[in-house]
Amino acid sequence: RDRERVIECLAAVAWEANQPLRIETVTVAPPKAHEVRVKIHSTGVCHTDASTLWGRDPEGPGGLFPTILGHEGAGVVESVGDGVTNVKPGDHVIPLWLPQCGRCRACGKTNLCENVWKMMGKGCLLDGTSRFACGGRTLYHYMGTSTFSGYTVLPDVSVVKVGAVFCPGFALDIVSDALPISPSARLDRACLLGCGIPTGYGSALNTAKVVEGSSVAVWGLGTIGLAAVMGARKAKAKRIIGVDINPNKFQIGKKFGCTEFVNPNDHGDRPIQDVLADMTDGGLDFTFECIGNIHTMASLPRRRAALESLQKGWGVSTIVGVAGRGLEVSFPPFQLLLGRKWTGSFFGDYRGDDLPGLVEEYLKGELMVDEFVTQELQLDDINKAFDSLREGRGLRSVVTF
Ligand code: APR
Ligand code: ZN
Ligand code: ZN
Numbered sequence: 406r407d408r409e410r411v412i413e414c415l416a417a418v419a420w421e422a423n424q425p426l427r428i429e430t431v432t433v434a435p436p437k438a439h440e441v442r443v444k445i446h447s448t449g450v451c452h453t454d455a456s457t458l459w460g461r462d463p464e465g466p467g468g469l470f471p472t473i474l475g476h477e478g479a480g481v482v483e484s485v486g487d488g489v490t491n492v493k494p495g496d497h498v499i500p501l502w503l504p505q506c507g508r509c510r511a512c513g514k515t516n517l518c519e520n521v522w523k524m525m526g527k528g529c530l531l532d533g534t535s536r537f538a539c540g541g542r543t544l545y546h547y548m549g550t551s552t553f554s555g556y557t558v559l560p561d562v563s564v565v566k567v568g569a570v571f572c573p574g575f576a577l578d579i580v581s582d583a584l585p586i587s588p589s590a591r592l593d594r595a596c597l598l599g600c601g602i603p604t605g606y607g608s609a610l611n612t613a614k615v616v617e618g619s620s621v622a623v624w625g626l627g628t629i630g631l632a633a634v635m636g637a638r639k640a641k642a643k644r645i646i647g648v649d650i651n652p653n654k655f656q657i658g659k660k661f662g663c664t665e666f667v668n669p670n671d672h673g674d675r676p677i678q679d680v681l682a683d684m685t686d687g688g689l690d691f692t693f694e695c696i697g698n699i700h701t702m703a704s705l706p707r708r709r710a711a712l713e714s715l716q717k718g719w720g721v722s723t724i725v726g727v728a729g730r731g732l733e734v735s736f737p738p739f740q741l742l743l744g745r746k747w748t749g750s751f752f753g754d755y756r757g758d759d760l761p762g763l764v765e766e767y768l769k770g771e772l773m774v775d776e777f778v779t780q781e782l783q784l785d786d787i788n789k790a791f792d793s794l795r796e797g798r799g800l801r802s803v804v805t806f
Pocket of ligand 1: 452453624625626627628629630648649650651654669695696697698701725726727728797799800
């Protein structure tokens with residue numbers, strides 16, 4: 406029976422930190438109860454994959470190796486274990502690195518499930534074991550997704566079915582090794598809804614809840630920041646100021662909804678919060694830090710950019726970028742005493758159940774996704790995606806299997 410078969414496929418294996426990924430033939434064991442085996446069609450490469458590979462995880466011991474990285478993928482269910490009811494073979498799915506069990510105290514309030522969280526950091530599935538092996542060695546899972554593999558195994562709560570209802574082309578082709586996945590499915594675009602785009606988009610719409618007519622500033626016009634800009638535009642913000650030290654980002658910023666730009670380097674030693682206060686009659690309604698830099702968040706004296714740029718009384722600043730391990734921010738509490746609000750957003754406050762709606766928005770042309778793809782690669786060239794991240798070139802790289 407299909408679902409009991411061990412599959413051999415190609416995967417990009419991270420044998421150790423700070424070494425290029427190596428393309429290897431790996432074995433992928435069948436799914437156990439409440440697990441799903443997915444044939445990955447494509448995957449984006451996110452900064453978090455790079456942080457782990459480069460030994461800079463913001464939390465924990467700094468990554469478990471050898472492992473198969475990747476958490477921004479899309480694919481098709483190949484087989485399911487006992488008790489799986491949410492998907493069946495042939496379904497198009499997006500793997501979730503932040504799934505919800507739906508039963509715990511946290512799932513009732515947030516997307517930060519207490520149960521599935523525990524497994525992610527341990528590099529294994531919920532039963533504490535791995536389905537991956539290569540050359541006699543067991544490989545760790547990564548973020549519960551490991552999308553840099555031709556096939557991966559996930560808990561059933563970690564896959565969300567997309568497309569079937571909203572886009573017939575997505576779900577019609579039946580998948581087996583003999584039948585390639587239909588290229589019309591555009592899973593090589595939908596994969597980006599697995600991490601970067603919702604992270605920024607939802608920070609504006611769900612976390613900060615940007616309101617119509619408001620003024621917004623976004624620090625860092627990478628994938629995350631541009632998606633936040635897009636969210637602010639969706640919420641009908643009146644002014645959306647992009648703040649970036651790379652003037653080449655201004656062109657693309659406009660495409661996503663920026664109405665103005667500020668390059669801190671054009672203002673010498675003048676604190677950027679003062680520049681913005683002048684532009685906005687005292688401060689902004691909403692700011693977003695999408696770089697992961699503690700100085701633009703709040704910290705360096707005279708450069709407490711995103712927090713201090715807020716209008717006192719009601720401004721809301723949201724941290725979206727991930728700062729490096731061990732770093733801390735400090736600021737005078739008076740900033741908050743005056744009613745500025747400071748918060749953070751994780752995966753844009755989206756839950757897995759929200760993703761089909763985002764796919765629908767994309768298919769209706771209301772959510773830009775294609776525009777984020779600046780490099781398309783085959784698996785063999787996956788290390789080029791990491792080079793691009795290191796050099797700060799482009800937005801997202803999509804790797805297709
Ligand atoms: N001031 C303003 N802009 C800056 C600064 C700075 N001090 N430093 C960097 N930038 C700009 C860069 O020029 C770039 O345009 O921030 C942008 C960052 O974009 P990317 O590197 O493409 O990052 P992105 O993928 O959007 O992720 C941003 O979110 O997921 C996290 O770990 C990720 O913390 C990172 C952040
Ligand atoms: Zn990510
Ligand atoms: Zn839960």
